[in-house]
Amino acid sequence: MSAAPSLLQVDGVSVRYPLRRGMPGTRERTVDALREVSIAIPRGGRLGIVGESGSGKSTLARVVLGLRRADAGRVLWDGEVVDYGDAARLQGLRRDMQVVFQDPFGSLDPRMTAGAAVTEALQALRGPVRREAARMRVLQAFDEVGLAPALADRYPHELSGGQCQRVAIARATIARPRLLVCDEAVSALDVSVQAQIVNLLHDLSERHGMALLFISHNLAVVRYLCDRVAVLHRGRVVEQGSLITVFEQPRDEYTRMLLAAVPEPDPALARRRASR
Amino acid sequence: MSRAPLLEIRDLEVVFDTAAGAVQAVGGVSLDVHEGECVALVGESGSGKTQAMLAGLGLLAGNGRAQGSVRFAGQELIGTDEAALRDVRGTGIALLSQDPMSSLTPHLRIETQLVELLLDRGLATRAEARERALEALREVDIPDPAARLRQYPHELSGGMRQRVALAIALMGRPRLLLADEPTTALDVSVQARVLDLLANVRANGLGLLLVTHDLGVVAGLADRVAVMYAGRLVEVAPVDELFAAPRHPYTAALLAAVPRLRGDDGGRLSAIPGTPPRPGEPVAGCAFAPRCAHAVQACRDGRPVLRGLEPGTGVTVACHRPLAIEAQPA
Numbered sequence: 001m002s003a004a005p006s007l008l009q010v011d012g013v014s015v016r017y018p019l020r021r022g023m024p025g026t027r028e029r030t031v032d033a034l035r036e037v038s039i040a041i042p043r044g045g046r047l048g049i050v051g052e053s054g055s056g057k058s059t060l061a062r063v064v065l066g067l068r069r070a071d072a073g074r075v076l077w078d079g080e081v082v083d084y085g086d087a088a089r090l091q092g093l094r095r096d097m098q099v100v101f102q103d104p105f106g107s108l109d110p111r112m113t114a115g116a117a118v119t120e121a122l123q124a125l126r127g128p129v130r131r132e133a134a135r136m137r138v139l140q141a142f143d144e145v146g147l148a149p150a151l152a153d154r155y156p157h158e159l160s161g162g163q164c165q166r167v168a169i170a171r172a173t174i175a176r177p178r179l180l181v182c183d184e185a186v187s188a189l190d191v192s193v194q195a196q197i198v199n200l201l202h203d204l205s206e207r208h209g210m211a212l213l214f215i216s217h218n219l220a221v222v223r224y225l226c227d228r229v230a231v232l233h234r235g236r237v238v239e240q241g242s243l244i245t246v247f248e249q250p251r252d253e254y255t256r257m258l259l260a261a262v263p264e265p266d267p268a269l270a271r272r273r274a275s276r
Numbered sequence: 277m278s279r280a281p282l283l284e285i286r287d288l289e290v291v292f293d294t295a296a297g298a299v300q301a302v303g304g305v306s307l308d309v310h311e312g313e314c315v316a317l318v319g320e321s322g323s324g325k326t327q328a329m330l331a332g333l334g335l336l337a338g339n340g341r342a343q344g345s346v347r348f349a350g351q352e353l354i355g356t357d358e359a360a361l362r363d364v365r366g367t368g369i370a371l372l373s374q375d376p377m378s379s380l381t382p383h384l385r386i387e388t389q390l391v392e393l394l395l396d397r398g399l400a401t402r403a404e405a406r407e408r409a410l411e412a413l414r415e416v417d418i419p420d421p422a423a424r425l426r427q428y429p430h431e432l433s434g435g436m437r438q439r440v441a442l443a444i445a446l447m448g449r450p451r452l453l454l455a456d457e458p459t460t461a462l463d464v465s466v467q468a469r470v471l472d473l474l475a476n477v478r479a480n481g482l483g484l485l486l487v488t489h490d491l492g493v494v495a496g497l498a499d500r501v502a503v504m505y506a507g508r509l510v511e512v513a514p515v516d517e518l519f520a521a522p523r524h525p526y527t528a529a530l531l532a533a534v535p536r537l538r539g540d541d542g543g544r545l546s547a548i549p550g551t552p553p554r555p556g557e558p559v560a561g562c563a564f565a566p567r568c569a570h571a572v573q574a575c576r577d578g579r580p581v582l583r584g585l586e587p588g589t590g591v592t593v594a595c596h597r598p599l600a601i602e603a604q605p606a
Contacts, residue, residue, distance in 0.1 A: 052465060160551045191530060191533050192530060195533040195548070196547040223535065263490065264538075265519065265534045266495055268516075269495070
């Protein structure tokens, strides 16, 4: 096949964490956080990673971002193996690959205004920018994520959770990354705000051809955002495929259990399930 | 209703004294819970749902004050002294909280935590209490209960911890269980079991007040649903009515914003624009009006009161312009 290489390819990645250390001289016990995980995202593609706590989904994000070394396997970017030890290459990769975490307050510096936080991200990723140009660019980013310009002078504690998450998204997307990693990025938000942020991520991805690696314990959210999905269970990908295939015709036992366990907002359906 | 409700909340108000002045977290809440009934109190963060629940038990933070009336089995709890409240807690009303890791005491064995209430109150001998503890663990489907009694909370999985917390709550044979987001911290695969156990609790005749933001959980468990927004009830309805034909625009918008596994095309989620008012922010008229697609001037001028709509439906709504039933698909 001579198709264009995937934007991101994770190839047989395994990660082991040491458990509590045993007696001196005994072998260290380990737990496999990831076992030979392989996933791929094409340019502009949106891959959902779903799994329960301890499935390894956050470890996968950390490996992709270079925050955790893989014990085996490799990560390819644009078809080339990524050397996370190469500082110069890593700086370029940081620009191309950004992340939004779960906790909207915790991911912002409490002493920095929203505007300063976004400006900082722009300068860190694009180098020095003239003041007026930076201001224009930051206001444009605010507009794009649905924040009023007046909020630029506010500190995180003066913003709602949804507004903080928009600031985090503005920071992550201002340098136009090609991939946005979202680690439970909408999980801490109220339902009404969660819907706004899901739609925002979808729009940004469409508008800029930005790929998404969307990690979530909430299967239903993934359905509104991703085109493909991979199910992680105890560090293994037990099933992956197009959204429709995995959700409508799950082949794996665990996937079926997971889908069946989601409490649906439909009383009649819930009663049918309970009487089964 | 013929029988008196187990829990009767009338015109409940909760105010917190803060550095920025008095902040009202809950206003004008009236709600009943009957024996064997599950009432869900639904709202987003800051809506006041948890404070409304804690007020009756005298468990507000030190700077919180409750006014109005909360009666349990006819006994007024608001303004009651601590000794009388202690008699109600555990044996009359029990509490199951969100995070079992913080509701369980980390350095005490499961047995100690299970029997504590009975021994403290002199309700049982140690041997009787231990028997009851084993029975309580069996009731919540804990395998090998005798071995569990010797264990510490950290030795159990998250789902098992929450089931142990439920067993502890049921030790005093309470008549009412207050459950605050009981499944929010759990993985979906273990959520279902905890929900089944709560359904059993209700089937055994206990009243259940379920505080949650999760409408999926509500659909499977509640008989009636009370929706809170900005500290006030906006709609109270039987569960089928509420999901099939929400009358308050906030209820309808909230239902529409829930991501689902089926039933729509998975296209765009229907979001509610804007954000709720912050606690303490002065609100003239309906607190939802600034975000409501149906709002007219009257909504901004006067606060709507909770009133019954069609007789016999059991639906009450606080809205100047409730959604018409005929607009809803059958």
